Amino acid sequence: MSQEKQDFLERSKTFWNPGKTQAWQDMGVDLVIDRREGYYLHDMDGQRLIDVHLNGGTYNIGHRHPELVEVLNQATRKFDMGNHHFPSLARTALAEALAACTPGDLQYTMYGSGGGEAIDIAIKTARNAMKKRKIVSIVKAYHGHTGLAVKTGDERFSKLFLSEDTAGEFVQVPFNDLNAMEDALKGRDVAAVIMETIPATYGFPMPKEGYLPGVKKLCERYDALYIADEVQTGLMRCGALWAITRYGVEPDLLVTGKGISGGMYPIACVVVSKERAGWLSQDGFGHMSTMGGAELGCIVALKVLEIVQRPEVISMVRYISNFIRAGLDQIMAIYPDFFTGIRQHGVVMGLEFNHPEGAKPVMKYLYRNGVWAIFSTLDPRVLQFKPGVLMTQALCEDLLRRVEAAIGEARTEVMGAGSRRTR
């Protein structure tokens, strides 16, 4: 590590976040991201990394996508965040575009500046519409850390701030368990179920066939709304603009964030049907956010939506997911005692390792081999593996080469050099 980086890390500990800064050093990842371009990150000491973390899909179409840079640059000649009190060309244009490309009769868009805020808005909207307070989510769910969103998730993040639910308004049920879901909804006192289509931070466990439509049916039966959190699964990552449509579910509210503006300007959106958007007419000033729906963000988001819906992109996603899957299957055959499973839908992938914290050494060795992927905070057996939807063939091939080497090295560390590969 360069002296410059060491000095910097000290300052990071002094002025920013000592705990987080140190934790990465302890995990063997001394990454300080400097330059970035396409699917590459460059560490401040010069190491280049292929980014398959993408910050949860934020960089779905790559870092600093040239068209986004262009549109943002040009937009700054005329626009800024705008004044959130007034009707806005940009906010309305994005809302119109979202209405056109979201499932069912979703029509109105409400804006936040980040995913958590958008989740809060979705929950508030559902409560207003249903006149009920209870929210059901999945055990180990992750929907962000704002006031309401944090209560839907793991207590690790709420108790620390004495912000956990104490009123029994937030209920959690195990994923893929329709009986538990029904038990939670039976009382008819639930305003909404909030579901990530594939829970990311939990390591992408895949919904069982029929589970998501089953949840939607239960919602209908017991008068609860279905909020689809598409923050990580949306924007073509599962081979459809919104993953939820692949499972045949039409949600009452849909939340998008992260990738919606390609990491170029913060914005997040909640799209809701007219029927469930009562408060917008009842008291349009009911929820406000100065930076929510910043106009520059809207303009970038419009471009992202246009790009990911180009016919070439869906084809790219198919190639990337098929090619990477075929390569990972081969790697799995080389290290079957360590690399034990793949969860996959499109370019949303979780790699399972045969060790309770197996994804951490894999992350470390991937880092040494020039690949950046992150373990699942809430299930560290699983590595979140998230290639971008515009990855080139050459890059995918190079990625697989590095992944094979890294998994081999991680396996040696975890299981010892004694045991041999199968091939």
Add this chain to the structure above:
Amino acid sequence: MDNFVRRLVDISQSEAAMRARADLVLERARWAAEVFHRYDRAKTMAAVDAVARIAFDKAGEYAEWAVRETGFGVVAHKKIKNELSSIPLVDHYRDRDFVSPRIDERSMVVEIPRPAGVIFALAPSTNPVATVYFKVLSALMTRNAIVISPHPAARECCVDAARTLAAAAEAAGAPEGVIQVIADPSIPLIDQFMRSDKTDVILATGGSAMVRSAYSSSNPAIGVGPGNAPVFVDATADPGHAARHIVESKSFDNSLLCTNESVLIVVAEAERALKAELQKAGCHICSEEETQTLRRYLFHERGFNVEALGRDAIWIARQVGIKVSPKTLVLVTPIRLIGEEEPLSREKLCPVLGLYTARNNAQAMMQARALLRLSGAGHSAAIHSNDTRAIVDYAAMVEVYRVVVNAPCSQGAAGFATNLAPTFTIGTGFFGRSSVGENIGPQHLVNWTRIAYHKDSDVTLDAIAHTAVRQPGPLPEAPSDGVPGRSVADLRPVDATADRDALREEIRRIIADELRAALKE
């Protein structure tokens, strides 16, 4: 969707947007090419044959469409060109395998075909759909991906044809995106495609400006220069036969093939008889005044008048007020000079034929050379003669790479009335500032990796011949876990591996047999 953005901020004409669009198409093509590269001969030809079939079936429809859209050419002739560029084209190359490894027995070298990858192909307005057919099939025969860029004047028919072929190819198992087309070509967009390092080779057919810019793109290019074919008729030629062929050629699709005759050079001795035969065959021989009006009409300050491009003789005669018989197929304009001073000695993509009378063979050949110096170097020439000495002298003198003998030059040089390779891309070689001097075909879209042992090695090629190159075909479909019918369990039945291994063994055996047979030959 784009409208929503454009209303606020329009970046569609920016370089960033153009480049990103080209990149996306080319990267998709790259994926298709990489997967196509895994195909064996049988799977490849299944796609090729399916595409050739639909191309053939739709030859008439697209001929009609091209004439309607561009406003020039002859439907019946375009139909023939389209047809020839479909099944007969594939049949021409049927015995040539661009997919399986081959053995060069003499040098004891085994060769493995390596497709170019991503081809960027321009289609001209003159032979739009035929060129699309030709380039697409050539690409498919060699397992390449192709991006077609149509001429704006023939955009709609080309886009539709390319999409039809793409759908047929994919239905027959070719990788998706293996054939793509630019629906809204513009100069800056095309420029991005040509200059991109994601393009492996440019197949440029079109105007000189386009071809030159392909060559200056920094990418490998197979570009063809313009034609300006001399046709020489000597005293030994059968004047009736020569006249009929010349008219057949000049009137074929109203001279839109760049291989059409531009100036007829006849020796004085044969002039009278030939003129009479030309008239009989449908030529109107213009008077001096008529020639002058035509000269003025056809050539403007900036060059050839595109209004006349591909129009028939009667239409052109009417434009300039020349009275001709309704049976007229070609307007013949006698000229006294060949060179810069005489516009009528330039390329004319319409049924107007210059006529120059030379004193003798030697002078005729010098005039033919002069004509090609003006334009058309490396392209085509024709001769009508029964004197082998004259034919050989002429062929050795004119700076072109195909000399058609006693045959229509349009169809002959393009390989349809001769045994030359059928093509819509005429290599104009070094004379024509191009890289290839033959009729372009699939063979130009593939390189070969040569396996070479030490000279003194006693390895027999037999061993290597029996080791098949792995050609596993399309990528298996990745699961979409939890989506009905798309989960791991549904897509990857465990016992299928056994079948696959058996199949692979079978293929290995067939290839080994073929190679063994090849070795024995």
